[in-house]
Amino acid sequence: MEKILKDLLYTPTHEWVKIENxxxxxxxxxxxxxxxxxxxxxxxxxxxxxxxxxxxxxxxESVKAASDLLMPxxxxxxxxxxxxxxxxxxxxxxxxxxxxxxxxxxxPSEVAKLLSPDAYQKTLH
Amino acid sequence: xxxxxxxxxxxxxxLGAKMTEFGGFDMPVSYRGILQEHQAVREACGVFDCSxxxxxxxxxxxxxxxxxxITTNDFTDLKDKQxxxxxxxxxxxxxxxxxxxxxxxxxxxxxxxxxxxTIKDFKWLTSxxxxxxxxxxxxxxxxxxxxxxxxxxxxxxxxxxxxVASLTFMxxxxxxxxxxxxxxxxxxxxxxxxxxxxxxxxxxxxxxDQLMTLNVEPCGLGARDTLRFEAGLPLYGHEINGFITPLExxxxxxxxxxxxxxxxxxxxxxxxxxxxxxxxxxxxxERNIARDGYIVYDANQKMIGYIxxxxxxxxxxxxxxxxxxxxxVKIGTExxxxxxxxxxxxxxxxxxxxxxxxxxxx
Numbered sequence: 001m002e003k004i005l006k007d008l009l010y011t012p013t014h015e016w017v018k019i020e021n022x023x024x025x026x027x028x029x030x031x032x033x034x035x036x037x038x039x040x041x042x043x044x045x046x047x048x049x050x051x052x053x054x055x056x057x058x059x060x061e062s063v064k065a066a067s068d069l070l071m072p073x074x075x076x077x078x079x080x081x082x083x084x085x086x087x088x089x090x091x092x093x094x095x096x097x098x099x100x101x102x103x104x105x106x107x108p109s110e111v112a113k114l115l116s117p118d119a120y121q122k123t124l125h
Numbered sequence: 126x127x128x129x130x131x132x133x134x135x136x137x138x139x140l141g142a143k144m145t146e147f148g149g150f151d152m153p154v155s156y157r158g159i160l161q162e163h164q165a166v167r168e169a170c171g172v173f174d175c176s177x178x179x180x181x182x183x184x185x186x187x188x189x190x191x192x193x194x195i196t197t198n199d200f201t202d203l204k205d206k207q208x209x210x211x212x213x214x215x216x217x218x219x220x221x222x223x224x225x226x227x228x229x230x231x232x233x234x235x236x237x238x239x240x241x242x243t244i245k246d247f248k249w250l251t252s253x254x255x256x257x258x259x260x261x262x263x264x265x266x267x268x269x270x271x272x273x274x275x276x277x278x279x280x281x282x283x284x285x286x287x288x289v290a291s292l293t294f295m296x297x298x299x300x301x302x303x304x305x306x307x308x309x310x311x312x313x314x315x316x317x318x319x320x321x322x323x324x325x326x327x328x329x330x331x332x333x334d335q336l337m338t339l340n341v342e343p344c345g346l347g348a349r350d351t352l353r354f355e356a357g358l359p360l361y362g363h364e365i366n367g368f369i370t371p372l373e374x375x376x377x378x379x380x381x382x383x384x385x386x387x388x389x390x391x392x393x394x395x396x397x398x399x400x401x402x403x404x405x406x407x408x409x410x411e412r413n414i415a416r417d418g419y420i421v422y423d424a425n426q427k428m429i430g431y432i433x434x435x436x437x438x439x440x441x442x443x444x445x446x447x448x449x450x451x452x453x454v455k456i457g458t459e460x461x462x463x464x465x466x467x468x469x470x471x472x473x474x475x476x477x478x479x480x481x482x483x484x485x486x487x
Binding site: 037038040041043056058059061062063064065066068085 | 143154155158159160347350351412413414416436437439464465
């Protein structure tokens with residue numbers, strides 16, 4: 001059974017987001033890392049780049065395939081988790097502890113389009 | 126359409142394999158993980174369920190003549206109990222399929238073809254059959270197939286069938302184990318020493334179960350693809366297809382232009398005039414992965430080709446690819462692969478990604 005944390009919001013494309021004040025940390029879910037298998041590469045954007053809600057901002061790659069990462073909320077990237085560049089396997093070890101990027105949230109009302117933990121859980125099975 | 130399953134399907138599910146559709150079959154991608162399975166085959170021994178592949182029996186007085194005139198390779202000097210790689214081409218020179226041909230004798234061969242092409246190949250062969258005194262039979266459902274691959278493959282199989290140790294690369298024989306008959310060749314699709322083992326579906330399951338007790342890593346199609354890619358072996362649908370000729374794919378060792386066969390005229394012309402494009406190696410110079418279908422550009426942003434297969438080689442940081450590239454672009458040239466709207470620097474190189482470990486002498 002895949003882990004789902006109760007204090008996060010989710011996208012149907014298996015990203016999680018943790019919003020605190022006007023910033024958001026973004027990652028992939030345990031379900032995502034499990035379906036991917038061994039993560040061998042994470043392609044993350046540069047600090048300063050901006051993306052709209054549900055736009056692709058990078059990719060996470062297993063041996064077999066690349067999966068696009070989609071932005072849960074619009075915003076500008078203020079930090080990137082560089083540890084994942086040299087150790088992409090951290091995502092397999094704990095997908096919730098290893099965030100991908102941190103963004104400055106542009107429009108807090110967009111969270112209405114995200115999934116609650118229960119709603120996300122229901123999309124999985 | 127419902128997916129077909131192999132005789133080992135319930136074994137795959139019980140092992141908790143990740144499954145996917147391949148060639149119309151529900152097949153395992155990986156069990157423990159592609160990285161572990163790739164490494165097991167390079168360092169020890171892994172076993173693959175290849176029962177999805179097609180087996181076509183060819184018998185008759187004209188069997189040799191048929192093979193020589195329908196396929197690209199020359200079987201005249203092949204000896205009994207040897208196998209040889211060959212291709213089927215269209216008149217255009219494009220590839221119908223690539224296959225392994227097992228010679229029992231000059232009037233009896235077994236053709237082993239790609240799962241996704243079995244029906245197409247059988248139709249292609251039978252449509253050219255009428256001038257020849259031969260019989261063709263699609264026996265795919267009567268065969269299971271295992272590929273036992275890796276430096277320890279011989280030690281392991283020897284415990285069950287001691288005589289296999291004397292087979293050399295690209296030779297085969299029939300063996301009996303546990304009251305079941307098998308055709309076993311010293312061959313494979315990984316670049317390692319190993320065996321390809323054909324038996325009835327029932328016999329295949331019994332042998333698989335035995336191998337599971339002998340410390341053999343079950344391996345899925347994921348590792349099968351990274352291993353064959355690293356060893357420089359082509360895959361139909363990637364390095365070859367109906368719009369790519371064997372010469373463009375670097376398979377001239379399997380094409381004998383001195384004798385007539387379907388597609389020869391185009392291939393002769395290509396050889397005389399020189400290739401406009403060919404499959405070549407490519408290595409990324411920045412950390413990323415070049416995948417099948419990505420476009421390759423030169424330093425002036427001119428498109429020069431596309432990726433046919435690309436991986437980060439398991440357990441390394443090396444991102445390598447096969448690419449179909451204009452022949453004017455030589456080895457050592459710096460190029461760019463477009464990956465998610467970014468231009469990633471790469472260099473054209475040879476395809477010797479891995480030194481093959483075939484057992485040519487025993």
